[in-house]
Amino acid sequence: MKKSLNILTALSVAGLLSACVSYDLDMVAAQPGTGNAFTDALHNEYLLLALAEDHEDDWEDAKFFAERAMNAAAGMDFGPQEVKERNIPEANRKELGFARSSVINAIATGRLGPNAGHIARAQAKFDCWLQEQEENTQPEDIAKCRAEFEESMAALMAKAMPAPEPAPAPAPAPAMKMEPRTFVVYFDHDSAMIDQLANVAIANALKEAKATSPKLVLVGGHADTTGNVVYNNALSQRRALAVAKVLMDGGLTAKKMVQTAMFGEDFNAVKTGDNVNNRGNRRVEITLKY
Structure with a gap:
């Protein structure tokens, strides 16, 4: 926060400036x-x-x-x-x-x-x-x-965040419409760092997105049940932002298609009790929607 002052500035002048700001x-x-x-x-x-x-x-x-x-x-x-x-x-x-x-x-x-x-x-x-x-x-x-x-x-x-609404009855799919594709990126406990395995999953998603041109790339962050809800919401958001940054560095633009969401402890892939360390739930899901 501090910014250096000219060492030759008189103390009396500095005092006057501080008084004016106060x-x-x-x-x-x-x-x-x-x-x-x-x-x-x-x-x-x-x-x-x-x-x-x-x-x-x-x-x-x-x-x-x-x-x-x-x-x-x-x-x-x-x-x-x-x-x-x-x-x-x-x-x-x-x-x-x-x-x-x-x-x-x-x-x-x-x-x-x-x-x-x-x-x-x-x-x-x-x-x-x-x-x-x-x-x-x-x-x-x-x-x-x-x-x-x-x-x-x-x-x-x-x-x-509202509660998820029941899914509507599916409409007849247009001919040749591509189904959503999901790629899963896993994280270490209490971490949003992208490791080598995570980079492989992101690279696969990026390659598929470039080849198929989805209308939307949804990057959803999740956490396991260790810790409190507010902290896990923030952690899942950091994970989503970290993955989105790699996708954008790889050529996908936020303006064009990338959106992030955080889900915290909700929608766990592996059902557990509270305060359970589970790698399967520490994840980001990259969903390509067409």
Whole structure:
């Protein structure tokens, strides 16, 4: 979070700058909400980020988050920051772009509903992750912002995901229509790392997708029953995002066809009791739909 100051800057000037930021943050905190529940929650989340950056003497980012808090208090709905607006390392851009798309989708479908607070927190935590990734000097701060973003998205998905509806009666299949193909990628316990066997399964799915041009590639993350539900939701989301990244690196584009979903402990392939370590349930299913 900290950014270096010129060592020749006088301490008195630094003190004045800090006092100005603190004064502004006092005014931001006192702003009454004039928008809906979503923008009011955004105001609170960005105010907390501004206070944290001010405490670290990162006045530039404190000002950035304070301005976002003020805009939210005024009822403005402005979305998460664009990845291209920050100097993000090449290796992290695609992952952050995919995460931002998830937030945009959540905002579009649920910001006016009962989960507005979770969506606002996810947006602010994404901006926190983006800001820390740009600095790229404190891995623990990057990991903290990312984890809080993933927890917010997992909590949102746990509340918002409806129960599966009964499958409708199948319509007569058109001639020569291809049936969905599913490829399964397995993971080690409490891990979202892609190992050698996982890469083989993903490569097979990628080869089939390129050969058959499905309309949709659904990447669904799952977890076994060890741990709590919220954590397993987040873990299954990380697994889905990790597999989706490999698919996109291989040539499939998120805009064209790749979608992710997380299911946590739901829909286990192997039926077990609670708190059971089972590799068959630690998986991502890549389904090609035509």
